[in-house]
């Protein structure tokens with residue numbers, strides 16, 4: 001259910017029977033930047049996100065994980081309406097986000113309201129905080145924008161209580177500092193406060209803990225999850241580290257989504273996906289994450305035929321993982337597996353999960 005914010009204003013309406021955000025066959029294809037000598041050639045197309053369908057519900061947690069360049073940041077930004085997809089649709093409470101932006105059709109929720117409801121915190125909070133403004137001024141802006149009639153005293157009260165809530169005590173002391181007078185963890189808390197001041201339905205935490213000291217990462221994840229309860233907010237949490245994705249999804253009672261070359265190859269509850277992976281690539285991530293404390297993690301040879309990730313400009317045919325997969329058979333070069341399993345539960349895209357698939361009669365791939 002959408003709810004009023006801290007100042008009593010109504011939240012965006014939309015249809016409550018619809019998912020909070022729904023992606024249907026979303027594609028984001030970019031033209032790759034060309035070098036000087038390639039000027040007259042056709043530009044290459046990078047398939048950053050390629051045909052992803054996904055629902056995010058109220059108070060949901062989705063932790064996206066995958067190697068660098070797999071498209072997880074692009075998918076996150078597309079989910080919150082910061083990146084326009086080149087194919088498919090992204091809906092917020094049933095409203096097509098880009099139709100709202102372009103004023104096409106019957107717009108039930110204005111684009112500005114959608115953008116306010118879908119917030120982001122970045123890996124480097126310093127770059128998004130104005131170095132010439134005190135924290136209180138930085139945090140006043142979203143309130144002035146969304147609640148122009150709220151007076152100075154009420155604004156300060158709200159900012160101080162939020163700073164205290166994110167662990168910045170005494171709030172008055174932090175409020176009068178400039179960003180360069182804060183540590184990395186404190187800046188990230190300010191960025192989180194700024195996002196929460198917009199009363200968001202969903203926050204994209206894009207590698208938001210990656211730049212923090214290891215000792216602070218769990219603390220920051222716990223804080224985000226506490227605030228998720230207090231503010232009824234959903235989180236899409238992006239990390240290249242499976243142990244962080246596992247912690248966030250497990251403690252937030254959510255899901256982990258594994259991405260490979262622009263596709264989600266496995267999604268499901270953290271424990272199930274890690275203890276019993278349905279996709280050989282998830283096994284690679286397990287192997288590469290020794291602090292998961294699993295027998296398979298970090299032990300022996302890597303469970304891949306090749307270490308190198310193929311170029312997303314020219315992804316492999318069929319199953320995109322077939323060039324590295326130790327279980328690949330000839331059919332994997334020609335046919336593309338779909339995500340199968342319980343919708344909203346544990347799903348994976350590998351022919352090995354289909355007992356009657358012709359995979360089982362196909363010949364193993366030889367390099």
Ligand code: SF4
Pocket residue numbers: 279280281319320321322325326327328329332337349350351352
């Ligand atoms: S479909 Fe084939 S190549 Fe793809 S992950 Fe499964 S076994 Fe490996």
